Amino acid sequence: MDHNLLSKIATNNGHGENSPYFDGWKAFDANPFHPQHNPDGVIQMGLAENQLSFDLIQKWIESNPSASICTPQGAFAFKETAIFQDYHGLPEFRTAVANFMNRVRGNRVKFDPDRIVMSGGATGAHETLAFCLANPGEAFLVPTPYYPAFDRDLRWRTGVELFPVVCESADNFKVTREALETAYKKAKLANVKVKGMLITNPSNPLGTFLDRDTLKDIVNFVNDKSIHLVCDEIYAGTVTNGDEFVSIAEVIEEVPKCNLDLIHLVYSLSKDMGFPGFRVGVVYSYNDNVVNIARKMSSFGLVSTQTQHLLASMLSDDKFVENFISESRIRLAHRHDMFTRGLAQVGIGSLESKAGLFFWMDLRRFLKEPTFESEMTFWRVIINEIKLNVSPGQSFHCSEPGWFRVCFANMDDETTLVALWRIKTFVRKNRNLEIKTRKQYWQNGQHLRLSSRRLDDILTPHRMSPHSPLASPMVRAQN
Amino acid sequence: MAIEIVQVQPSVGLSKMAVSQTHGEGSPYFAGWKAYDENPYHETNNPSGVIQMGLAENQVSFDMLEEYLETNLESTNWGQKVSGFRENALFQDYHGLLSFRKAMASFMEQVRGGKAKFNPDRVVLTAGATAANELLTFILADPGDALLVPTPYYPGFDRDLRWRTGVQIVPIHCDSSNGFQITPEALEAAYDHATKMNIKVRGVLITNPSNPLGATVQRKVLEEILEFATRKNIHLVSDEIYSGSAFCADEFVSIAEVLESRNYKDSERCHIVYSLSKDLGLPGFRVGTVYSYNDQVVTTARRMSSFTLISSQTQFLLAAMLSDTDFTQKYIKINRERLKKRYEMIVNGLKKAGIECLKGNAGLFCWMNLSPYLEEPTIKSELAIWNTIMHEVRLNISPGSSCHCSEPGWFRVCFANMSEETLEVALSRIHAFIKERKQVL
Numbered sequence: 001m002d003h004n005l006l007s008k009i010a011t012n013n014g015h016g017e018n019s020p021y022f023d024g025w026k027a028f029d030a031n032p033f034h035p036q037h038n039p040d041g042v043i044q045m046g047l048a049e050n051q052l053s054f055d056l057i058q059k060w061i062e063s064n065p066s067a068s069i070c071t072p073q074g075a076f077a078f079k080e081t082a083i084f085q086d087y088h089g090l091p092e093f094r095t096a097v098a099n100f101m102n103r104v105r106g107n108r109v110k111f112d113p114d115r116i117v118m119s120g121g122a123t124g125a126h127e128t129l130a131f132c133l134a135n136p137g138e139a140f141l142v143p144t145p146y147y148p149a150f151d152r153d154l155r156w157r158t159g160v161e162l163f164p165v166v167c168e169s170a171d172n173f174k175v176t177r178e179a180l181e182t183a184y185k186k187a188k189l190a191n192v193k194v195k196g197m198l199i200t201n202p203s204n205p206l207g208t209f210l211d212r213d214t215l216k217d218i219v220n221f222v223n224d225k226s227i228h229l230v231c232d233e234i235y236a237g238t239v240t241n242g243d244e245f246v247s248i249a250e251v252i253e254e255v256p257k258c259n260l261d262l263i264h265l266v267y268s269l270s271k272d273m274g275f276p277g278f279r280v281g282v283v284y285s286y287n288d289n290v291v292n293i294a295r296k297m298s299s300f301g302l303v304s305t306q307t308q309h310l311l312a313s314m315l316s317d318d319k320f321v322e323n324f325i326s327e328s329r330i331r332l333a334h335r336h337d338m339f340t341r342g343l344a345q346v347g348i349g350s351l352e353s354k355a356g357l358f359f360w361m362d363l364r365r366f367l368k369e370p371t372f373e374s375e376m377t378f379w380r381v382i383i384n385e386i387k388l389n390v391s392p393g394q395s396f397h398c399s400e401p402g403w404f405r406v407c408f409a410n411m412d413d414e415t416t417l418v419a420l421w422r423i424k425t426f427v428r429k430n431r432n433l434e435i436k437t438r439k440q441y442w443q444n445g446q447h448l449r450l451s452s453r454r455l456d457d458i459l460t461p462h463r464m465s466p467h468s469p470l471a472s473p474m475v476r477a478q479n
Numbered sequence: 480m481a482i483e484i485v486q487v488q489p490s491v492g493l494s495k496m497a498v499s500q501t502h503g504e505g506s507p508y509f510a511g512w513k514a515y516d517e518n519p520y521h522e523t524n525n526p527s528g529v530i531q532m533g534l535a536e537n538q539v540s541f542d543m544l545e546e547y548l549e550t551n552l553e554s555t556n557w558g559q560k561v562s563g564f565r566e567n568a569l570f571q572d573y574h575g576l577l578s579f580r581k582a583m584a585s586f587m588e589q590v591r592g593g594k595a596k597f598n599p600d601r602v603v604l605t606a607g608a609t610a611a612n613e614l615l616t617f618i619l620a621d622p623g624d625a626l627l628v629p630t631p632y633y634p635g636f637d638r639d640l641r642w643r644t645g646v647q648i649v650p651i652h653c654d655s656s657n658g659f660q661i662t663p664e665a666l667e668a669a670y671d672h673a674t675k676m677n678i679k680v681r682g683v684l685i686t687n688p689s690n691p692l693g694a695t696v697q698r699k700v701l702e703e704i705l706e707f708a709t710r711k712n713i714h715l716v717s718d719e720i721y722s723g724s725a726f727c728a729d730e731f732v733s734i735a736e737v738l739e740s741r742n743y744k745d746s747e748r749c750h751i752v753y754s755l756s757k758d759l760g761l762p763g764f765r766v767g768t769v770y771s772y773n774d775q776v777v778t779t780a781r782r783m784s785s786f787t788l789i790s791s792q793t794q795f796l797l798a799a800m801l802s803d804t805d806f807t808q809k810y811i812k813i814n815r816e817r818l819k820k821r822y823e824m825i826v827n828g829l830k831k832a833g834i835e836c837l838k839g840n841a842g843l844f845c846w847m848n849l850s851p852y853l854e855e856p857t858i859k860s861e862l863a864i865w866n867t868i869m870h871e872v873r874l875n876i877s878p879g880s881s882c883h884c885s886e887p888g889w890f891r892v893c894f895a896n897m898s899e900e901t902l903e904v905a906l907s908r909i910h911a912f913i914k915e916r917k918q919v920l
Contacts, residue, residue, distance in 0.1 A: 006619065008621050121785075127786050131494060132493060153786075228492065270571075300610045
């Protein structure tokens with residue numbers, strides 16, 4: 001039976017697995033690190049998982065046996081749970097999820113349980129929204145760099161297109177009004193019909209979150225153009241200082257002219273709670289029609305009632321939820337810090353960020369040339385010599401080469417130290433790179449342009465901000 | 480399943496797909512649900528309420544599942560280690576838990592009495608058969624193409640196969656003259672009809688055992704369908720979600736057996752859909768599978784399953800349960816016996832009331848013939864009597880027209896989602912209704 005007998009969707013590359021993003025996985029799969037069994041293996045730093053707070057959940061499960069339908073205390077609920085297939089979902093599940101979502105946002109917002117629609121993870125949620133909001137050939141604007149799998153989730157089976165909103169390091173990769181307008185105009189010129197915009201806040205891969213003004217700008221932008229806004233807030237619970245995070249749910253209340261029918265949220269428990277296996281995705285829309293249609297579509301990806309039942313119990317335990325959220329944030333911040341400080345000791349900087357399960361590492365000065373080929377070459381060095389699977393910026397559609405996403409929450413402390421040690425060792429071995437840069441500064445008297453405070457900035461271990469002279473394209477150009 | 484009937488206003492800014500009615504919830508099939516939701520029968524609290532006979536659920540064997548759980552809680556629970564829970568909660572590999580795939584393959588073999596072998600590496604997991612059917616359609620057909628489906632068929636196919644895929648259904652007309660069996664002539668006629676309309680046919684999708692007929696497809700017919708698919712060079716999808724509900728194991732023949740007996744010749748065009756919603760009565764857990772003999776379909780289906788994976792928590796629970804072959808052997812056997820008993824009860828009860836049913840041998844429902852009681856042999860009359868049954872007799876049954884049956888007057892009546900007592904009540908209501916009706920006609 002020949003190839004032609006499958007559909008176009010089945011035979012195109014829409015699944016996205018031919019992207020280099022997955023080469024690192026293959027290297028890891030072939031030679032996975034294990035502290036005892038394979039200490040020279042590849043350490044997985046390309047997987048954005050939150051593994052730091054399972055003990056809290058385990059403790060809760062042990063103290064709440066009736067939440068599981070597989071315990072003597074909980075088995076009485078087995079039958080009614082197993083039979084329930086209503087796509088509205090268990091009401092107590094929706095209420096509990098809404099409650100969790102509220103608390104992640106410090107109770108500054110109140111989500112309506114009746115607007116919560118289930119989906120097969122955030123993966124399913126994004127696809128469902130694309131099916132609901134856009135016709136094949138129509139496009140969503142997406143700020144770069146963005147999560148590689150959006151190419152598959154939003155486009156593969158839907159036929160919808162993604163159109164980049166280019167964000168640059170000079171702006172700390174912020175989403176600016178100019179960038180939005182530029183992208184919109186470009187799309188128009190290319191005869192692409194823009195139907196909506198997708199933002200991830202906090203951002204994957206940047207680990208940053210949008211400030212209130214930027215969010216308002218975006219809301220005004222989508223209102224002006226009468227296009228939809230999908231906000232993926234799956235990392236909301238990873239923000240170090242929860243009070244600083246502004247959700248779209250808050251902003252729309254501050255923009256009175258906002259057409260709520262345009263606003264939709266994607267949420268999931270995979271990152272904030274660390275449950276990717278449970279496939280708990282949420283489509284939350286302020287548009288009644290979208291809630292209705294998405295709910296019908298959820299038949300294709302409902303959450304197992306066994307899981308709904310467990311989480312209904314867990315997430316309505318306010319004491320547990322509050323403690324989990326705050327403790328998880330502390331642990332993530334601590335781990336994040338461990339990495340960024342350690343890296344700064346060898347002069348490696350990253351984009352300043354206070355959220356996410358990863359940071360955006362700046363390796364631009366390690367590239368032979370500021371090209372994506374060089375980035376790829378160096379990435380292979382990282383995988384094959386340093387033996388770390390990190391993700392190259394180009395797989396996130398980053399417009400500038402040299403940036404890498406590094407995940408930090410999917411390993412224990414011991415592995416963290418090994419990873420750091422490997423990086424430091426590599427940098428020191430390849431010190432000629434570093435020395436060369438410094439020598440040039442001294443030789444050209446560049447150092448005289450730097451205030452002594454700035455010189456201290458370079459030499460003392462701390463996180464390098466993109467404003468640091470070492471990172472500045474201006475300095476490099478002069479060299 | 481409670482379904483809102485909401486009129487969707489054409490909305491600026493939503494997709495065509497969102498505003499179409501292809502989700503099918505406007506169909507009368509769902510109106511009956513509404514009547515039930517508003518006035519559900521309860522033996523003590525609401526004895527005059529609507530009895531739900533439109534829901535194909537298997538509730539006759541839960542006690543066995545519960546008993547299993549009571550004696551096996553250790554293995555289905557994560558155990559006391561943090562790592563057990565953690566590993567499970569983190570597991571999102573779209574290959575699925577190997578132990579679960581093995582258990583599913585083993586269960587599928589047992590349901591077929593060991594007459595066919597299943598390879599765990601060909602088992603692709605999806606959240607329910609709903610997702611499995613849609614996923615296969617995305618893979619086998621392009622928008623505008625068609626799948627041939629024998630009538631009468633499960634109303635949900637209109638949504639599952641067509642809504643988001645853009646694929647069409649062209650019916651293979653079957654009628655009561657031969658017990659609604661699929662004939663080679665009907666296959667050819669459907670194919671020609673599609674061709675005349677300039678529609679490209681990509682496959683045939685059969686449900687075996689059939690919903691709504693409650694009957695297995697005979698071996699000879701399976702071979703004819705396979706021969707037809709091979710000749711036209713199209714796919715064959717066999718939805719076998721009721722395979723464990725065949726009253727006599729010997730009477731069910733799976734396409735897998737046919738293929739095995741031919742040494743898998745032409746198998747790369749064959750794909751099986753399975754689920755635990757009917758045979759095990761676990762619709763809430765969303766456990767479906769695509770089993771394909773085509774490597775490329777397996778790979779692609781697996782990738783697509785990312786949109787609809789099974790909760791690892793549920794995989795873990797069921798891996799334990801389904802690998803216990805003593806339990807599954809016993810379950811399969813006793814489940815069949817109980818369904819058979821239920822079927823005989825309803826069919827005999829209907830017979831006493833003067834109603835004939837199609838001779839069935841599987842499923843959670845019977846295919847009831849009320850055509851003698853229609854005022855005219857039209858869909859209008861069928862819906863009229865259906866309305867009466869819904870609002871006066873207070874039974875939610877499914878009219879054949881919602882299953883695209885070409886002959887008016889047939890109804891699908893579910894019998895496994897209630898107690899025997901409730902079934903008796905339903906039968907006595909029907910009895911009274913027909914008695915009255917006879918006097919009128």
